[in-house]
Amino acid sequence: MKQFFITATDTDAGKTFVSCALIHALTHHNNTLTNEGLKVAAFKPISAGCELVDGQLINEDAKLLCEFANCAQSISHINPISFEEPIAPHIAAKKVNQEITLADIHHHYQQVKSLNADITLVEGAGGWRLPLGPITIKSTLTASIDNKEPTYQFLSDFVKITNLDVILIVNMKLGCLNHALLTYETIKADGVECIAWIANCASNGSMNNLAENIAELEQLLPIPKIAQFDFIADVDEEGNDVSFYEKINVAAKKINLAVLLQ
Numbered sequence: 001m002k003q004f005f006i007t008a009t010d011t012d013a014g015k016t017f018v019s020c021a022l023i024h025a026l027t028h029h030n031n032t033l034t035n036e037g038l039k040v041a042a043f044k045p046i047s048a049g050c051e052l053v054d055g056q057l058i059n060e061d062a063k064l065l066c067e068f069a070n071c072a073q074s075i076s077h078i079n080p081i082s083f084e085e086p087i088a089p090h091i092a093a094k095k096v097n098q099e100i101t102l103a104d105i106h107h108h109y110q111q112v113k114s115l116n117a118d119i120t121l122v123e124g125a126g127g128w129r130l131p132l133g134p135i136t137i138k139s140t141l142t143a144s145i146d147n148k149e150p151t152y153q154f155l156s157d158f159v160k161i162t163n164l165d166v167i168l169i170v171n172m173k174l175g176c177l178n179h180a181l182l183t184y185e186t187i188k189a190d191g192v193e194c195i196a197w198i199a200n201c202a203s204n205g206s207m208n209n210l211a212e213n214i215a216e217l218e219q220l221l222p223i224p225k226i227a228q229f230d231f232i233a234d235v236d237e238e239g240n241d242v243s244f245y246e247k248i249n250v251a252a253k254k255i256n257l258a259v260l261l262q
Contacts, residue, residue, distance in 0.1 A: 002120070002261070004166070005165070006022075013200060021251035026038045026119050042068070043121070045108060045125075057082040059079050077112065080104075109162060172214070196224050200229045
């Protein structure tokens with residue numbers, strides 16, 4: 001079973017779009033043993049920005065992951081920790097007198113792993129160093145990471161504990177070279193393997209000198225680029241609506257899965 005963590009250079013970099021495209025590509029890739037598509041489970045441990053539906057907080061990103069993953073998971077199974085306000089999760093938690101702990105995230109992740117999927121894909125929130133809040137008695141799992149006494153916890157600590165392989169999404173915009181290099185260097189300094197990156201044009205405003213910037217990153221990042229996603233408008237040149245599923249189908253065909261499945 002392979003396990004991947006999706007992170008990005010910043011928020012709104014298209015993590016969910018990329019995650020859904022990866023899941024779609026993987027579920028349509030035949031398992032050589034069963035001659036069927038791979039079984040892919042999704043996990044988005046934390047979300048902030050949810051709608052209250054029948055007494056349950058529903059995050060739109062988690063809902064999309066639920067639609068593409070093929071292990072019959074519920075929304076709450078994919079996204080167990082959710083907050084209504086679209087703000088930093090640890091601030092949202094504090095406002096409703098809750099605490100986000102690594103122990104809770106790890107517990108929920110073990111439930112997802114118990115599905116024994118071929119691939120488990122974990123989508124992060126924000127960037128690599130997403131704060132979860134100060135260390136308390138309830139969140140002592142962090143202390144097992146190294147010999148130092150930590151005072152604060154981050155979502156990246158969960159990745160360190162579970163030893164997930166990381167896929168870095170680079171939001172192709174002005175400043176992305178610095179953001180990509182700093183993020184990659186921090187991931188490596190944390191002792192985690194960053195195995196691939198994806199260039200994602202998440203904005204409809206095309207980046208100046210896009211090709212040159214991608215070429216620079218291909219030289220500067222010592223990991224393979226497995227895909228480049230161009231922006232896809234909601235309406236095509238003939239005036240026809242382009243659905244999210246159609247966009248995902250186009251993007252999925254551009255992914256080189258060889259690095260992930262080797």
